[in-house]
Amino acid sequence: MQFRWLLLLFLLSGLVRAQVAPAGQKPSGTASKTSAQEDDKDRPQSASGQNEKEDEDDEQEPGAAGGGTAPQAGAAAQSKVGPNTPVITVEGLCAPESAGVAGSAGPAAAGGTSKKTTAGEAASQGKAAAKPGCKTVVTRAEFDQLAETLNVAPPMRRQLATAYPRLLLFAEQARKQGLDKESHYQEMMKFASLQILAQDFTRSVQKQASNIPDAELQQYYNNNPAKFQQVELQRIFVPKTKQHEPPPANASSQKPDTAAEEAAMKDLAEKLRQRAAAGEDFTKLQKEAFAAAGLKAAEPNVSLGKITRGNLPTAHEKVFDLSPGQVSELISDPGGFYIYKSVSKQEIPFTQAKAEIQTTLQAQRMQERMESLINSIHPQLNPEYFGGNEAGTEPRGAKPGPKAPEAKPAEKPAAPPQP
Numbered sequence: 001m002q003f004r005w006l007l008l009l010f011l012l013s014g015l016v017r018a019q020v021a022p023a024g025q026k027p028s029g030t031a032s033k034t035s036a037q038e039d040d041k042d043r044p045q046s047a048s049g050q051n052e053k054e055d056e057d058d059e060q061e062p063g064a065a066g067g068g069t070a071p072q073a074g075a076a077a078q079s080k081v082g083p084n085t086p087v088i089t090v091e092g093l094c095a096p097e098s099a100g101v102a103g104s105a106g107p108a109a110a111g112g113t114s115k116k117t118t119a120g121e122a123a124s125q126g127k128a129a130a131k132p133g134c135k136t137v138v139t140r141a142e143f144d145q146l147a148e149t150l151n152v153a154p155p156m157r158r159q160l161a162t163a164y165p166r167l168l169l170f171a172e173q174a175r176k177q178g179l180d181k182e183s184h185y186q187e188m189m190k191f192a193s194l195q196i197l198a199q200d201f202t203r204s205v206q207k208q209a210s211n212i213p214d215a216e217l218q219q220y221y222n223n224n225p226a227k228f229q230q231v232e233l234q235r236i237f238v239p240k241t242k243q244h245e246p247p248p249a250n251a252s253s254q255k256p257d258t259a260a261e262e263a264a265m266k267d268l269a270e271k272l273r274q275r276a277a278a279g280e281d282f283t284k285l286q287k288e289a290f291a292a293a294g295l296k297a298a299e300p301n302v303s304l305g306k307i308t309r310g311n312l313p314t315a316h317e318k319v320f321d322l323s324p325g326q327v328s329e330l331i332s333d334p335g336g337f338y339i340y341k342s343v344s345k346q347e348i349p350f351t352q353a354k355a356e357i358q359t360t361l362q363a364q365r366m367q368e369r370m371e372s373l374i375n376s377i378h379p380q381l382n383p384e385y386f387g388g389n390e391a392g393t394e395p396r397g398a399k400p401g402p403k404a405p406e407a408k409p410a411e412k413p414a415a416p417p418q419p
Contacts, residue, residue, distance in 0.1 A: 083141035090165045093172065094134030136168065202370075209365035210358070217357045221350050226309060228353050231320050232343040233304040234282045238269040239293040239336045268292055269330055269337035276339055277327040285339075308348070316340070 081087065143161065152160050179185055221228060240262045272285045282302040290299040309320050319328050322342035331338040381388070 081140050083144075084139050086137045087140045087143050088138035088161055088165065090136040090138075090168065092134060093136040093165070093169060136165075138164070205369050206362070206366055209362045209369065212358060212361050212365075216361070217354055218350060220357050220361060221353055225347070226320070228308070228348040229320065229345060230306045230308055230348050231322075231345045232306045233319065234302045234341045234343060235304055236272060236276065236282055236286050236289060236302060236339040237300055237336055238265060238272065238289040238339070239295065240265050241293070243294040243296075265293065266330075266332070266337060269339065273327065273330050273339045276341060282341065306344075306346075 143157075146164070147157050147160060150160070174180060241258060242256070242261050242265070244256055268289070272289060276282060276285055286299045286302050290297070309317060312319070313333065315333055316331055316338065319331075319340040319342065322328060322340065324342050324344050326342050328338075328340040331340070
């Protein structure tokens, strides 16, 4: 646990170096025949030389159906590695117990009698001696456990394996200098421990919140039929103001009458709505709206497809109550005027909605659990030290005040919100 943060820093630095590699240089994760051959040289060999034979067979096998890729080949090779097989061998790094044993390599040692120095032992024990005859061995089971604990995806595990020996070595040298006894290290470890425990607790709460009986999912579906109605909609967007060409450099600038323009565009929107209700094509009406506003950009697609509640602004939610074929009243908001038409409506079956309900209820449960826990404590901060109000925090239940809307040029109408 204590090396997690250092390890993540090393991995991030490795990723940055890979991304800024000079032209022609391959990233460290690139699967090439040369790097694969170098890995084979470093791989421990059994007495029978079976590993060498398997590696040769892997190189001679063609890709599956003539289209095999390097990641697939790597996955196939990993499946042949047993849990106790060494996957990382660090020459010259060992714990005190095996410092005097030349060539101790755990399972790879002849007869298996030498004491094995695992990665965890090398990282957790005291001052280790770096001698040519020593080895630190990481088995597949140990490395898999480390990668899973750090949540490292399989494609990134090679970079983890590259960084890990350096971490073991640097940590050993730090202990030799007594850095693990300094207050800076101790305080960093205390805070890192708090963070890791908090993250593990959050994952635990999330896992508990996911245990929802099917009966409860079905009940939520039955009690909220409107949330599982799928409506196919069309929409026309009419800007509230017009776009004007910039005046010549020598001409006197005169601001447009925004109020008059908005009134004219609203009148146009009402006429377009009447024509839409009469059955005219929405695409045609949308083109007229943009032309009247002086917009040269391509008009938005009038078809919104099949959507459910929650995918439109709150003021627009009432369009989900329209019957198929019905056209809405004119809806006005700061972005412009909107006209909707309901094309079709259908219910989403429970089998399709089940996953969404599971996610919704899980989030609700987790939020309730966290809020209940957080509200059970009442931290008080010293205002003389931290400043601010008496408690040092915002009053409980307080909401931030409204923010002034950003000013927008009148000649550039806002685009319609996307569902």
